[in-house]
Amino acid sequence: MEKTIQCYCVNCRQVTNHAVLFSIKEHSNDDDYWWESTYSVVKCLGCESIQFHKEDIDESNFEYYGDGDIDTHPTITTYPRQRYKVEPIGNTWELPELVRGLYVETMDCLNNSRLQLAAAGFRAIIEAICRDAKVTGKNLESMINNLAKSHIITAKDRDHLHAIRFMGNDSIHSLKKYREEEVIIVAHIVNAVLTSLYLIAKKVKYLDMKPISKYTEFIDILDESIAKRTVGDVDILRNFIRHDRRIISEDIPGFENELKANITSGTYTKLSLCATPTTGHSQQYKIESI
Ligand SMILES: [Zn+2]
Incomplete structure (x- = not known):
């Protein structure tokens, strides 16, 4: 055979x-x-x-x-040469400069089977991420913990980053050799962390569908909705804006309080407050103009 x-x-x-x-x-x-x-x-x-x-x-x-x-x-x-063991992420120019240089070199090491240098490089990338985020800490261990405490990474990411730290330390100090599969897993983790920290974050800025956070944005959405209704209509606030998923439900009470204050003070005139509701518990509003 x-x-x-x-x-x-x-x-x-x-x-x-x-x-x-x-x-x-x-x-x-x-x-x-x-x-x-x-x-x-x-x-x-x-x-x-x-x-x-x-x-x-x-x-x-x-x-x-x-x-x-x-x-x-x-x-x-x-x-023919293997293209990549792990494909580097695209758009690396969007990474912070310090992270980018280390990342490109480290992925090059990995894809050319320089596993020990790659493992050390991935540890260095984690350190660069911490320095870029300006988290403090007496060593890399506490810096990674502070990265999670500042909600820059999730608790799960924190554990992954510690695992990468261990691997890098072993590579540098005890010259322990890791298997290619193990270093490849680390590369995938680093790709995921860099993507969510730097690349997705930038893209979200350009998306319309991010949640709104400012009262003025809330009013823009409310005005659009009122414009599709008829003067004299009466409804509760949640119905005026219910089709807009950009407004996060738990933010509504805050926006509504500010809206009521603005109606009372005369700074918002498209709606008026109806008398104390006779049915239901929610404040009702009457459309005065569209
Ligand atoms: Zn084949």
Whole structure:
């Protein structure tokens, strides 16, 4: 039966089974230092595309578990080159400058299998996010906590960022090697955090459908609604504005109090206050002009 290996397929954009069409090995002749390189031509069993695949293993990359088991952490090189292990987010120019430089370099490390540098880089990105947000703290641990306390990130994000901090610390200080899958997960987390912190936040500004927060905006919506009604109509406030989801329900009492005050003082004249309601509990308003 022909030998198969699992590797990334540029066409299928995922790891697939590949048939090994041809393979040759080279290895060290030196007993002191062991290495082995395997050069293969492989064919994707999904899309049938053919690629070159090189696997380098050397003992400096071994991770020993003490029970005889080792992880060999091979370095894989393929041609055509794998596009991305994790695709970098677009619009990186919208990231703060300090974050952007680190991000571009770190993703480059990851996508070129420089996992240890990538893990350290992701930790540095978290630190840059904290500095950009101007959160204080005696170390990165407390800065991340303060980022969550200031509601800049969620409690879940906080735990993720701590996990990235641990990984970065291990990479720098104990030279622990993480698996590619683990660093890839970190890259996805960083992509999600950067997207929600910097990219989505900018886009929301341009959306009409963000909740309104100012009384003047509330009045604009009320005026639009009144303009579609008839002079003399009587209704409660929630019915005048009920089709507008930009107004958040719990904000209505605040807006209504200000509206009543403005009607009473004569600064808002399109509505008048009806006498104390006889049915229901809500204040009723009569349209005086549209
Ligand atoms: Zn394929």
